[in-house]
Amino acid sequence: MSQTALNLIAIAIFLMTMTSLLGPIFHIPPVVPAAVTFGILSLATVDTLSWNSRGVSLLLDLFASAEQRQRIICHEAGHFLTAYFLGIPITGYTLTAWEVLKQGQLGRGGVSFDTKSLTAKPFEFEKMRLTLERLCTVWMAGIAAEKIAYGNAQGGAEDRQQLKQALMMAGLPEVGYSQKERWAQLQATNLLTRHQESYQALIEAMEQRASVEECYAVIQQHCDADSDKLIANQF
Missing domain, CATH: 1.20.58.760 (Peptidase M41)
Known part of the structure; x- marks a missing residue:
């Protein structure tokens, strides 16, 4: 898997962790962060295998400092x-x-x-x-x-x-x-x-x-x- 895909996976894990921590405060059901993380990881895998990780690269470009x-x-x-x-x-x-x-x-x-x-x-x-x-x-x-x-x-x-x-x-x-x-x-x-x-x-x-x-x-x-x-x- 490419470095950009790995970066996206790291972001997904971070978002899941933060959502899990903040979920009780904002009354977010536990299934939501899990579903979002699963979706991101699935998209990253498909993008790597079928689109040469260009989708991940485009997404990361949006958040580049x-x-x-x-x-x-x-x-x-x-x-x-x-x-x-x-x-x-x-x-x-x-x-x-x-x-x-x-x-x-x-x-x-x-x-x-x-x-x-x-x-x-x-x-x-x-x-x-x-x-x-x-x-x-x-x-x-x-x-x-x-x-x-x-x-x-x-x-x-x-x-x-x-x-x-x-x-x-x-x-x-x-x-x-x-x-x-x-x-x-x-x-x-x-x-x-x-x-x-x-x-x-x-x-x-x-x-x-x-x-x-x-x-x-x-x-x-x-x-x-x-x-x-x-x-x-x-x-």
Whole structure:
């Protein structure tokens, strides 16, 4: 079950507990909180199995705080900026479950990439290794961005899962996953720290839902493109 579904279950349990405590005061029959909780849990299960948890995500979006929304933008801007400097084409981005639904996408959205152009030919092992390292850095950039801004990361579970799946497909032993994750997060942290001005400008652009091309232009306006593009050659 997805994290959003688990969050909804936690909310249902909390509501049931509070209703049970306040029920005698407001004369609420005991069957009411039980029925409501059962209904919420049933909907969460159906949503997870048949609608990819989009219903839960939409509901949680309604109750997201301003800080949570800002964290999401901070997280996704980290992915965006890192992908830009590492030469990974960006095809779009979404910042809320409603935007994901309107675009007809599956999953929880975020920054989407065109990885087909990065595919190496058979036996080009070095290119495959470099491409994987670039992608790992981009996947960990959201977590790195949150830690820079807030000191901790609340998101990133799906990013870590993507990284582990890619490493598994590449044949890396499982004992090396944590080391590669830390390495990629460090690379992302260094890049974001080096380009704070561009990063802050990108956040403002994404808050206004600027297009990918407009976001590219914002980044270029706040950095020396000729020197900064050389970062990609380190991978």
